[in-house]
């Protein structure tokens with residue numbers, strides 16, 4: 196796979212799912228809908244939208260999708276897609292980078308697409324969160340640092 200992202204095309208089914216889940220976002224305060232789609236190690240897809248609440252401690256789309264993946268019994272991320280409402284790079288926030296890292300492997304790819312689903316940028320987990328703190332720092336096994 197190429198490091199220069201722009202000539203990589205995203206699967207139509209994935210774009211459709213991203214646009215659909217972004218459309219379900221509950222964002223009355225920010226008006227900034229975001230959708231996330233995760234592909235787990237088994238190849239299953241999980242989607243999530245951001246969910247705001249009146250006290251402003253809302254849930255990000257990535258966190259929402261991770262919750263769906265964990266609830267279904269999956270533990271490892273193969274691919275991550277994030278779609279925002281505009282042409283700007285809607286990258287995962289700091290909190291979500293740490294959440295994704297918990298379930299990422301060295302091969303996990305994170306792709307951020309524009310509002311139409313065109314690829315803007317792709318990252319490895321290490322690029323998205325360099326020198327990260329993870330389960331192995333607490334003496335736990337982690338898919339990021341095997342062997």
Ligand SMILES: [Zn+2]
Pocket residue numbers: 255256257258287288289290291292
């Ligand atoms: Zn976030």
